[in-house]
Amino acid sequence: MYTRGAGKTRVVVGVYVDDLIITGANPKEVGAFKEEMRRLFRMSDLGLLSYYLGIEEKQGRNAITLGQATYAKKLLEKAGLASCKSISTPMEVRLRLSTKSTTPTVDATMYRSLVGSLRYLVHTRPDIAFAVGYASRFMETLRQEHLVAVKHLLRYIAGMIDYGLVYPKLSNGVNNLVGYTDSDMGGDVDERRCTAGVLFFLGDMPRVPAIVFVSGGGRRQGEALIVDHFVEFVRRDGELTEGPQLIAVLLVGKAAEKLASHHYEF
Known part of the structure; x- marks a missing residue:
């Protein structure tokens, strides 16, 4: 740029x-x-x-809308789910997958290809950020239950194919940047690590897809599984490093204001 x-x-x-x-x-x-x-x-x-x-x-x-409907349709075709029955949730409630699963092995190349494509789809689909981040944890130890979770997510996408991001024009000048975060406190069944989500709002609208972290206890460290378009967040010893966080707030705020105020030309 x-x-x-x-x-x-x-x-x-x-x-x-x-x-x-x-x-x-x-x-x-x-x-x-x-x-x-x-x-x-x-x-x-x-x-x-x-x-x-x-x-x-x-x-x-009054607004700019970003979506990846065509990309999502091609992804469903690649997975063989172009005419599947859709579902209303991206992941089963309280789903707990494990790297020590004893279910049958699956095609590792196909699994990694599907998850990689889903990670790109997160650019305009913050609603699937957590589910994609969760599936990304099992790229090395692939089992049938992991693939079932990915196909569940794809069936959700099939029913919400036109979802995307909307950036309305800020007519009243309200552009306060507010962030929220939450954690499941040791939800990883294998290593008892925590998963935290972060969401920023500029005014009344969400401006940054949810970012999923795995935080390590003690000296262990975790990195962001899903990164936003502008900066990679890194979590160490249970806290976000101050520098990248402040830079991210500034970059995301300026980029969102530009999207809300101006047209892009190609």
């Missing part, structure tokens, strides 16, 4: 291979940058951003 200018004249450019996402508070500055790029390189202006790296974007007058 690159920036030019400051304040209301700032232009932000996201680069992936030969694709650019250009945004800024001032349309004139954005237009001038695009004209400059056309003079220097052969490029096409595709207008407002609508699809990028599997993420669909719908831009309206």
